[in-house]
Amino acid sequence: MKGFRLRRGRAVAACAVLAVTLGGCSPLWRRPSPHYSPPAEPARSAAGKIFDKWCSDCHSTAEGPGSRALQRRYQGSLPAVLEQRSDLRPDYVKLVVRHGISFMPSFRKTEISDADLALLAAYLAPSQ
Numbered sequence: 485m486k487g488f489r490l491r492r493g494r495a496v497a498a499c500a501v502l503a504v505t506l507g508g509c510s511p512l513w514r515r516p517s518p519h520y521s522p523p524a525e526p527a528r529s530a531a532g533k534i535f536d537k538w539c540s541d542c543h544s545t546a547e548g549p550g551s552r553a554l555q556r557r558y559q560g561s562l563p564a565v566l567e568q569r570s571d572l573r574p575d576y577v578k579l580v581v582r583h584g585i586s587f588m589p590s591f592r593k594t595e596i597s598d599a600d601l602a603l604l605a606a607y608l609a610p611s612q
């Protein structure tokens with residue numbers, strides 16, 4: 485009887501230690517330090533984000549299908565990458581986006597709102 489109580493006492497102590505290590509400590513251990521701040525998002529304007537979402541698959545690099553088509557069209561007389569162009573006019577960008585050109589699809593207002601398109605046009609044609 486005495487031995488049993490002793491063993492039971494040890495078992496309870498062992499459980500308590502286990503509970504503290506697994507349950508009691510781990511949330512504390514996982515809690516981020518108050519000095520931790522998540523890495524800053526790379527600075528990208530609202531218009532840049534719209535461009536990334538809808539246009540970058542074809543236009544962000546020289547290898548994109550849009551850039552390749554523009555490279556063929558202009559033969560290097562204008563940059564193939566849209567973000568490097570300085571000759572684009574906002575109204576032209578809006579027209580192309582709403583109507584499409586060659587195999588570039590048109591984009592509806594439910595995809596890119598007029599307000600977002602205005603941002604996008606100003607982004608691609610900043611000096612106009």
Ligand code: HEC
Binds near residue numbers: 550585586591
């Ligand atoms: C599926 C690929 C694709 C996507 C997505 C795409 N484009 Fe294009 N884009 C093209 C192609 C291809 C051309 C060139 C057509 C041609 O041969 O004239 C083009 C041409 C253009 C032109 C005309 C440039 C010029 O010199 O005449 C503009 C402006 C343009 N795209 C803007 C955009 C914008 C803004 C977006 C995002 C909202 C976008 N494109 C998304 C494929 C794409």
